[in-house]
Amino acid sequence: DGGITQSPKYLFRKEGQNVTLSCEQNLNHDAMYWYRQDPGQGLRLIYYSQIVNDFQKGDIAEGYSVSREKKESFPLTVTSAQKNPTAFYLCASSIREMGNQPQHFGDGTRLSIL
Amino acid sequence: GDSVTQMEGPVTLSEEAFLTINCTYTATGYPSLFWYVQYPGEGLQLLLKATKADDKGSNKGFEATYRKETTSFHLEKGSVQVSDSAVYFCALRGPGTALIFGKGTTLSVSS
Numbered sequence: 618d619g620g621i622t623q624s625p626k627y628l629f630r631k632e633g634q635n636v637t638l639s640c641e642q643n644l645n646h647d648a649m650y651w652y653r654q655d656p657g658q659g660l661r662l663i664y665y666s667q668i669v670n671d672f673q674k675g676d677i678a679e680g681y682s683v684s685r686e687k688k689e690s691f692p693l694t695v696t697s698a699q700k701n702p703t704a705f706y707l708c709a710s711s712i713r714e715m716g717n718q719p720q721h722f723g724d725g726t727r728l729s730i731l
Numbered sequence: 732g733d734s735v736t737q738m739e740g741p742v743t744l745s746e747e748a749f750l751t752i753n754c755t756y757t758a759t760g761y762p763s764l765f766w767y768v769q770y771p772g773e774g775l776q777l778l779l780k781a782t783k784a785d786d787k788g789s790n791k792g793f794e795a796t797y798r799k800e801t802t803s804f805h806l807e808k809g810s811v812q813v814s815d816s817a818v819y820f821c822a823l824r825g826p827g828t829a830l831i832f833g834k835g836t837t838l839s840v841s842s
Contacts, residue, residue, distance in 0.1 A: 621774075623774075650829050650830075652832075657834060657835075658834060659820065659832045659833055659834035659835050660775075660820070660830075660832045662829050665829050675829065707774055707775065709775075709830075717763040717780075717782040717824075718763075719765055719777045719780055720824075720829070720830050721777075722767075722774035722775040722776070723774050724773055724774045725772075725773070725774045
C-alpha cells in the first residue's frame with residue numbers, strides 16, 4: 618500500500634540537542650510538507666518542497682531545517698535554536714502544483730523535551 | 732493572506748443528533764476546500780473536498796457545499812455516531828500552495 622511513514626512515533630530531546638524526524642513516502646508525489654500542531658493552534662506550516670533539491674520556508678521555519686535529496690524523503694531537523702519544540706509534527710505529500718488535489722498525511726511524531 | 736476560520740469547540744452531541752461545524756474562508760482566486768478528520772494520536776485523513784463553487788463534497792454521511800457567495804464550507808451530518816468523535820479541520824488550498832488550516836473543532840459524541 619502506498620503511504621507516508623513517519624518515524625519515530627515518539628521522540629525526546631535533551632537541552633542543546635538537534636534531533637531529526639524522518640518522513641518517507643512511496644506515493645511518487647513531488648511535493649512534501651512539514652507541519653507543527655499545538656493544542657488549539659491548528660496546523661502551522663514549517664517547510665515545504667515542491668521538487669528534489671529545492672524547499673521553501675513556511676510560516677514558522679525558525680529553529681528548523683530540512684533537506685530534499687531524494688523524491689521520497691523529506692527529513693526535518695529540530696535544532697537547539699528552537700526553544701519550544703514540544704509539539705506533534707506531521708509530514709504530508711501531494712501532487713505538485715495541483716491545488717485541487719489533497720495532501721496525504723503520515724501518522725505524526727510527538728516530540729517532547731527531557 | 733488566505734485564511735480559514737472555523738467554529739470553536741468542543742462540540743458535544745448525543746448519538747443520532749444533527750451535526751454542523753461552520754467554516755468560512757478568505758482567499759484570493761478560487762481555492763479548493765477540504766475537510767480533514769484527526770482521531771486521537773493519529774495523522775489527518777481526508778474526509779471530503781470541493782474544488783469549485785456549488786460543488787458538494789460527501790463521504791461517510793458527511794457533506795459540505797462550496798458556497799462562494801458566503802465564502803463558506805460548513806460540514807454537516809444528519810446522524811452522528813460515537814465513532815465520529817474526533818477533531819475536524821477545514822482547509823483551503825490554491826494552485827501550487829500548501830494547505831491552510833483552521834484551528835480545528837473537537838467533536839465528542841456520547842451514547
